Amino acid sequence: MKSATTAPGDVTSFSLGLALPLGLAFAIFFVLPLAQLFYLSLHNDTAATVWGLGQYIKFLTDPFSLAVLGSTLLLGAEVTLACLVLGYPIAWLYQRSGSRVQTLIIMIVLLPLLTSVVVRTFAWIVILGRQGIINSVLQSLGLIGTPLRMIYTQGGLIAALAQVQMPLMVLPLITAIGRIDPNLSDASASLGAGSWRTFVKVMLPLSMPGIIAGCTLTYAAAITAFITQSLVGGGQMLFMPMYLYQQASTLQNWPFAAAISIIFLFAVLAIVALFSTLGRRARGYGDAR
Amino acid sequence: MMLDRRRLLTSALTLGAMHAFPGMSLAQARPLVFATFTGSWEEAHKAVLVPAFRKANADAAIVLDPMLSVDQIAKVNAAKANPPIDVMLHDPGPALVAIGQDLVDPFPADKSAYFKDLIPEAQDAMGPAPFFQVVGLTYNPETVKTPPTSWADLWKPEFKGKVGITNLNSTLGTGWLVEIARMRGGSEANVDEGFKALEELKPNLAAVAANPGALATLFQQGQIDISPGNFNAIQILKARGVPVEFVAPKEGAIAFKTTIHIVKNSPNKELAFKLIEAALSPEVQTTLMNSPYLIVPTNTKVAMSGEIAKVLAKDTAELKKKFVFQDWKKINEQRASWIEKFNRDIKI
Numbered sequence: 309m310k311s312a313t314t315a316p317g318d319v320t321s322f323s324l325g326l327a328l329p330l331g332l333a334f335a336i337f338f339v340l341p342l343a344q345l346f347y348l349s350l351h352n353d354t355a356a357t358v359w360g361l362g363q364y365i366k367f368l369t370d371p372f373s374l375a376v377l378g379s380t381l382l383l384g385a386e387v388t389l390a391c392l393v394l395g396y397p398i399a400w401l402y403q404r405s406g407s408r409v410q411t412l413i414i415m416i417v418l419l420p421l422l423t424s425v426v427v428r429t430f431a432w433i434v435i436l437g438r439q440g441i442i443n444s445v446l447q448s449l450g451l452i453g454t455p456l457r458m459i460y461t462q463g464g465l466i467a468a469l470a471q472v473q474m475p476l477m478v479l480p481l482i483t484a485i486g487r488i489d490p491n492l493s494d495a496s497a498s499l500g501a502g503s504w505r506t507f508v509k510v511m512l513p514l515s516m517p518g519i520i521a522g523c524t525l526t527y528a529a530a531i532t533a534f535i536t537q538s539l540v541g542g543g544q545m546l547f548m549p550m551y552l553y554q555q556a557s558t559l560q561n562w563p564f565a566a567a568i569s570i571i572f573l574f575a576v577l578a579i580v581a582l583f584s585t586l587g588r589r590a591r592g593y594g595d596a597r
Numbered sequence: 598m599m600l601d602r603r604r605l606l607t608s609a610l611t612l613g614a615m616h617a618f619p620g621m622s623l624a625q626a627r628p629l630v631f632a633t634f635t636g637s638w639e640e641a642h643k644a645v646l647v648p649a650f651r652k653a654n655a656d657a658a659i660v661l662d663p664m665l666s667v668d669q670i671a672k673v674n675a676a677k678a679n680p681p682i683d684v685m686l687h688d689p690g691p692a693l694v695a696i697g698q699d700l701v702d703p704f705p706a707d708k709s710a711y712f713k714d715l716i717p718e719a720q721d722a723m724g725p726a727p728f729f730q731v732v733g734l735t736y737n738p739e740t741v742k743t744p745p746t747s748w749a750d751l752w753k754p755e756f757k758g759k760v761g762i763t764n765l766n767s768t769l770g771t772g773w774l775v776e777i778a779r780m781r782g783g784s785e786a787n788v789d790e791g792f793k794a795l796e797e798l799k800p801n802l803a804a805v806a807a808n809p810g811a812l813a814t815l816f817q818q819g820q821i822d823i824s825p826g827n828f829n830a831i832q833i834l835k836a837r838g839v840p841v842e843f844v845a846p847k848e849g850a851i852a853f854k855t856t857i858h859i860v861k862n863s864p865n866k867e868l869a870f871k872l873i874e875a876a877l878s879p880e881v882q883t884t885l886m887n888s889p890y891l892i893v894p895t896n897t898k899v900a901m902s903g904e905i906a907k908v909l910a911k912d913t914a915e916l917k918k919k920f921v922f923q924d925w926k927k928i929n930e931q932r933a934s935w936i937e938k939f940n941r942d943i944k945i
Binding site: 538551558561 | 665670694758763764765766770805806807808811815820932933937940945
């Protein structure tokens with residue numbers, strides 16, 4: 309067994325010391341402002357002079373605000389699912405390919421990360437637009453008479469977000485699948501399991517840590533993707549980041565915006581906690597020999 | 598409580614800054630910082646306003662720090678006692694917020710050589726308006742053969758699925774809603790008719806963009822053929838070869854004042870005043886009116902020419918006839934509830 313228990317004392321003291329600079333920066337530039345944000349959210353009026361839980365009550369009792377939160381969390385789930393379904397085969401293929409194809413795949417996966425999100429998002433406007441690539445191809449093939457409306461729709465947004473966030477799903481999957489001993493699937497096959505059964509019983513559980521990591525990253529990135537959400541989703545599709553921006557910037561209602569961010573933060577934390585609980589269970593799976 | 602958020606921020610930032618830069622409290626002199634807007638505004642100011650200011654003021658040091666109005670307000674708010682900005686530029690809504698939060702000094706109009714030459718709407722004691730932004734109808738001349746003449750044309754059945762608007766986050770979106778309400782008997786205090794009109798516009802709506810910039814790009818994609826639009830933004834698109842035209846509707850084009858303000862507690866008040874003077878001067882305004890900037894002047898001594906004379910107004914008298922101004926004090930009072938209503942009701 310490789311679960312080594314060699315002198316943990318020395319190792320941890322080292323890593324703590326090395327983590328100190330980042331830890332300090334984290335405390336000053338993240339924890340402190342976060343505390344300030346929380347402090348601000350505990351005020352009932354815009355000028356932040358009256359204490360109270362008014363902003364939270366306002367959000368949590370307002371069906372509209374809750375619907376915005378719900379649709380944001382749902383959007384994340386849809387994008388994550390799309391990324392998983394589309395990304396898993398790529399990661400799988402990567403592990404089964406020769407080194408030349410592997411380089412090609414990694415290039416294709418990483419390439420989007422090398423251009424800015426704004427550029428990638430604008431590309432999607434060009435693809436999905438009324439005179440965009442998809443519509444003009446479908447029209448020239450005679451499949452549709454009038455152009456389809458794809459931009460500023462939920463479907464278009466999910467497609468764009470899935471592409472933009474795809475590397476975050478594929479990279480952890482490649483790592484996780486790469487750690488699986490290829491002999492295991494051969495063994496499963498020689499014991500009489502079909503390829504589907506091998507996948508469900510052997511590969512899927514063993515790649516679970518990668519799936520969980522990929523899902524967590526994709527989910528967090530998709531629900532907070534302000535730029536893509538507003539450019540491809542448009543101005544009438546309201547998600548939490550835009551809601552927050554609207555309250556903070558246009559309306560200068562900082563306490564309510566602060567409350568929205570705290571609520572959003574906790575909703576996301578809950579989802580991430582769910583993922584990591586699943587992950588811990590999956591790790592039990594993976595280590596079982 | 599005595600410890601409100603601004604004071605807390607200010608003291609935290611000051612303490613932090615004093616530790617980081619111990620010499621700062623001694624060395625007060627810094628260049629004049631002018632927070633202009635990003636994009637074409639920055640280009641225009643860098644090319645015209647800054648050289649004119651430096652020429653008139655013995656090459657005084659000046660820094661352009663382009664950012665959105667709301668960011669200017671946040672930055673000044675965070676360090677009221679020692680603001681990092683000397684001159685702010687604002688749309689009408691944010692200008693009132695900045696004034697309301699006591700961030701700006703009154704403009705010393707009696708010292709100014711040009712203030713009295715501005716059209717009356719631009720003579721604001723808290724900060725004059727050196728430029729206008731004009732909102733009218735934008736259309737694609739390749740698909741819209743008869744140019745529209747009225748806001749009401751947006752509701753024509755022939756534009757089914759072709760109309761674009763922005764949400765109310767932008768000055769453009771809010772101002773336009775008020776104008777639509779006015780067209781149907783409403784006012785800055787009552788935009789119910791505007792919302793009713795929006796409801797009727799839904800079959801025609803192809804897109805509700807998140808901001809005016811995103812709206813403009815939809816013309817490029819053929820996603821929309823007609824929309825309310827900002828004169829300057831359209832000129833930029835046109836210059837890049839996008840098929841768009843601007844017309845002032847017969848109800849009047851909406852004019853927003855872009856006001857310029859001296860920040861309270863600025864260490865460079867004299868230079869800040871001089872910069873504003875330069876922005877109000879007929880020389881700078883004339884240059885900025887011409888191609889490629891096409892910024893609408895507010896100084897009555899500026900003779901209109903070029904594209905602006907052709908499309909908007911030949912002189913100040915016609916300008917005042919063709920432009921409508923809005924009462925943003927009234928608009929700001931209810932803007933929050935309108936945004937909320939828009940969030941809830943406008944789904945396409």
